[in-house]
Amino acid sequence: MAKEKKLVEAITSMNDDFAQWYTDVVKKAELVEYSNVKGCMIIRPNGYAIWENIQKALDEKFKETGVENVYMPMFIPESLLQKEKDHVEGFAPEVAWVTQGGLEKLEERLCVRPTSETLFCDFYSKIIQSHRDLPKLYNQWCSVVRWEKTTRPFLRSAEFLWQEGHTAHATEEEAEARTIQMLNIYADFCEQYLAIPVIKGKKTDKEKFAGAMSTYTIEALMHDGKALQSGTSHNFGDGFAKAFGIQYSDRENQLQYVHQTSWGMSTRIIGAIIMVHGDDSGLVLPPRIAPVQVMIVPIAQHKEGVLDKTYELKAQLIEAGYKVKVDDSDKSPGWKFSEQEIRGIPLRVEVGPKDIEANQAVIVRRDTREKIVVSLDELSAKIGETLEQMQADMLERAKAHLAAHTTSASTYEEFKDAIANKPGFVKMMWCGDEACEMKIKEDTTATSRCMPFEQEQITDVCPVCGKPAKAMVYWGKAY
Numbered sequence: 001m002a003k004e005k006k007l008v009e010a011i012t013s014m015n016d017d018f019a020q021w022y023t024d025v026v027k028k029a030e031l032v033e034y035s036n037v038k039g040c041m042i043i044r045p046n047g048y049a050i051w052e053n054i055q056k057a058l059d060e061k062f063k064e065t066g067v068e069n070v071y072m073p074m075f076i077p078e079s080l081l082q083k084e085k086d087h088v089e090g091f092a093p094e095v096a097w098v099t100q101g102g103l104e105k106l107e108e109r110l111c112v113r114p115t116s117e118t119l120f121c122d123f124y125s126k127i128i129q130s131h132r133d134l135p136k137l138y139n140q141w142c143s144v145v146r147w148e149k150t151t152r153p154f155l156r157s158a159e160f161l162w163q164e165g166h167t168a169h170a171t172e173e174e175a176e177a178r179t180i181q182m183l184n185i186y187a188d189f190c191e192q193y194l195a196i197p198v199i200k201g202k203k204t205d206k207e208k209f210a211g212a213m214s215t216y217t218i219e220a221l222m223h224d225g226k227a228l229q230s231g232t233s234h235n236f237g238d239g240f241a242k243a244f245g246i247q248y249s250d251r252e253n254q255l256q257y258v259h260q261t262s263w264g265m266s267t268r269i270i271g272a273i274i275m276v277h278g279d280d281s282g283l284v285l286p287p288r289i290a291p292v293q294v295m296i297v298p299i300a301q302h303k304e305g306v307l308d309k310t311y312e313l314k315a316q317l318i319e320a321g322y323k324v325k326v327d328d329s330d331k332s333p334g335w336k337f338s339e340q341e342i343r344g345i346p347l348r349v350e351v352g353p354k355d356i357e358a359n360q361a362v363i364v365r366r367d368t369r370e371k372i373v374v375s376l377d378e379l380s381a382k383i384g385e386t387l388e389q390m391q392a393d394m395l396e397r398a399k400a401h402l403a404a405h406t407t408s409a410s411t412y413e414e415f416k417d418a419i420a421n422k423p424g425f426v427k428m429m430w431c432g433d434e435a436c437e438m439k440i441k442e443d444t445t446a447t448s449r450c451m452p453f454e455q456e457q458i459t460d461v462c463p464v465c466g467k468p469a470k471a472m473v474y475w476g477k478a479y
């Protein structure tokens with residue numbers, strides 16, 4: 001009993017210290033382990049399996065729209081990185097360099113990719129000649145390196161996993177349509193698979209990607225009221241094409257520059273899953289993304305027939321298409337319950353000698369802890385129904401949290417008060433001037449998250465400077 005208590009006590013309450021709660025959860029749920037490489041994390045099987053499920057679902061959605069996967073080198077020659085001025089300026093402070101190969105100093109240093117626009121551009125300049133070569137819809141799953149000073153598991157690390165899509169199109173309209181199409185894929189994925197509602201919108205010029213004409217984003221709200229940028233999609237226009245000479249001959253045999261996009265989602269999104277759904281007992285995984293959906297825990301497993309019954313039920317449920325495990329270790333049931341809770345496994349099925357005698361089992365939901373006694377004949381159907389219900393309820397709860405933590409301000413005083421006292425998004429009109437954005441950041445540490453597609457007219461003027469308002473912006477403190 002003393003040991004069981006220790007397992008639960010190991011997690012700090014989220015209301016006491018949210019940052020410590022997060023660290024405890026990623027560690028106790030065995031998602032990551034710290035490595036000897038500063039700022040880099042080891043993703044353990046429980047964490048990597050979540051990423052694999054994210055990868056599988058997204059990859060399928062990308063391919064449905066004609067995207068193909070490729071793999072590019074992890075090194076970028078300095079001369080290539082230098083070609084697009086804004087891009088190199090944006091990334092220079094966090095780039096890692098390779099200056100030596102084997103025993104020899106390199107003539108030209110190589111950077112470890114922080115992102116691969118320059119490599120794709122170089123590649124596209126070689127393989128695109130005619131309008132018949134377009135569009136090019138490529139994506140790669142890889143890791144990238146950004147030399148971050150402060151790091152946190154999943155949220156910010158020197159090396160992280162992601163996918164980066166890079167497309168080239170004949171026209172501006174086509175590129176813009178692709179940019180929005182991919183943003184919508186990310187948003188739908190977050191809602192349908194991760195049960196995370198997001199705000200879709202455009203970044204201000206200050207917050208857009210280095211070298212992009214426009215950046216679109218999905219912003220999610222964490223349990224503590226901080227925002228997390230959860231996926232971005234960029235329209236590059238023909239800026240990179242001009243810098244890298246990516247031209248094609250059109251139907252009239254005239255040379256034209258291509259229009260490009262890029263879009264990415266990373267292992268950061270696992271941080272969002274943790275911080276949107278987790279509770280004081282640990283992780284709560286949405287059923288559609290959970291590597292294990294059902295953990296069967298035998299009660300009094302030493303008694304005859306108990307383990308056999310759990311294996312039989314496991315086989316039945318796997319046959320029905322669910323991801324199921326039996327915890328037949330020699331730990332006590334209480335300890336097993338705690339572990340299942342910490343790991344966020346959506347459902348637990350308890351089966352003991354008395355249940356077997358009554359031809360029943362007990363299903364326990366991880367999110368609500370509701371206990372459902374079910375006849376073994378109906379177990380499979382009930383599991384399916386409960387998983388679906390839980391997925392839907394989790395989205396509803398997250399939506400309610402988002403709504404309850406979004407306020408709007410019509411004066412700058414109201415705004416400052418909301419940022420200081422009501423953690424969450426604050427909607428306020430903006431004149432479009434970077435000076436006001438800077439002032440808000442200095443005064444409150446909040447940043448512009450996005451100009452949402454769904455606009456409202458709260459006031460006619462920018463409350464900060466009094467000039468006419470150009471757009472409504474979601475502001476907030478962010479990870």
Ligand SMILES: [Zn+2]
Pocket residue numbers: 430431432433436462463464465466467
């Ligand atoms: Zn202003």
